[in-house]
Amino acid sequence: MAVSYKDYYEILGVSRAASQEEIRKAFRKLAKEYHPDVNRDAGSGEKYREINEAYEVLKDPEKRKKYDTLGPDWSQGQDFTPPPGWGGGVHMDFGGDAGGFSDFFRTIFGGFSGGGRSASMEDMFFSGGSGRGRDQEMVLQLSLEDLLEGGTKTVSFERAEPGPDGRLRKARKTVNVNLPAGVTDGSRIRLKGQGSGGGDLFLVLRIAPHPRFSVEGHDISTTLKVSPWEAALGASLPVDTPSGTVTMKLPGGTQAGKKLRLKGKGLARRKGALPGDLLVRVEIVIPEKLTDRERELLEALSRESSFNPRG
Structure with missing residues (x-):
């Protein structure tokens, strides 16, 4: 069964030799541009899912390889x-739109959904002849808001x-989880006996990209744009x-x-443990256009100041 090939490098706009940091930066830029909360254009939702899928593969060394x-x-x-002879592995159906991966992704990284070798029912049910069902693992993608609210989520x-x-x-x-x-991102939740044949099901939590925040363990990061005079004067x-x-x-002097x-x-x-922190990275923004008075003041400052940023 043929599916449409996904060029994940082209989707993120990076070369095949791109570093993990270059991939991360490209993803964050595109995710902010196409996130449904900020982009209402037709097709932006599909583009956003495509970007997220590309990053899911290229950020993981094993999937990328x-x-x-x-x-x-x-x-x-x-x-x-x-x-x-391509080996697929066991595909877990996320139910609804959770995950939202394409047929191509499922063909490459899972069974049940198209080409490649799907794990057989016997593979899924038995584990090394022990008679115990096989443990399974699936990704549960949540929004940052879902994680902050907590409570119960339904998983199919x-x-x-x-x-x-x-x-x-x-x-x-x-099941309700x-x-x-x-x-936090990367945490695993064990659902005892919910895997195939009575094995356990492990949910790996992944936090979907957010237009303003990123998650680093239990800390949350954001960017604050400030003017040069705010940074200088406080x-x-x-x-x-x-x-x-x-x-x-x-x-x-920030x-x-x-x-x-x-x-x-x-x-x-x-x-019993203290919550994580919000890390605010300062970005100094220079005005692209100046009024005559602003230009006059900046020129006066340049003549008066002895500050040399290069020395």
């Missing part, structure tokens, strides 16, 4: 059929179960946090790129 084995001679949108997936005749068959399962305090400025706007004191920390404004940790 496997993807690269397909070679560089494919074009975006070209009909694609997996090479003979497919697993192998014995039918009335005793033969294994695919069956859809829906409580999000424990302290989980100021009290409004800063958006996931739970609302607060006022932050910017010290005089340099571009400096990170300021707002204690306790990050994600909750385990019971």
Whole structure:
């Protein structure tokens, strides 16, 4: 079964030799541009899902290595059929739009959804002849707001179960999952007995890209744009946090790129531990156009000041 090839490097606008940092920066730029909360243009939602899928592959060294084995001679949108003997692995159905991965992704990295070798029912049900069901793992993608709210989330997936005749068959399962305090991107939640044949199901939490915030463990990062005079003189400025706007004191002489920390404004940790922090990176923005008076004042400052940024 042919599917449309996805050139993940082209989607993110990076070369095949791009570093992980270059991939991360390209992803963050595009995610901010196409996030449905800020871009209402037709097709932006699909573009956003495509960007997220490309990053899911290229940020993971193992997935990237496997993807690269397909070679560089494919074009975006070209009909694609997996090479003979290609091994897929077990695909977990996310249900609804959670995950939102394309048929191409599922063909390369999972079974049940098209070409490649799907794990057989026997593979899924048995584990090394021990008689115990096989543990399974799936990604549960949440928004930052989901993680902050906590509570219960509904998850749907497919697993192998014995039918009335005793033969294994695919069956859809829906469970309610409580999000424990302290989980963050990359955390694993174990659902005992919910895998195929009575094995366990492990949910790996992934936080979807956000237009203003990124998650680093239990800390949350954001960028604050300031004027040159605010950075030089200091100021009290409004800063958006996931739970609302607060006022932050910017010290005089703050340099571009400096990170300021707002204690306790990050994600909750385990019971009894202090929450993470909000890390605010300062970005100094220069006005592109000046009024005559602004130009006059800046020229006067340049004549008066002895400051030399290069020495």
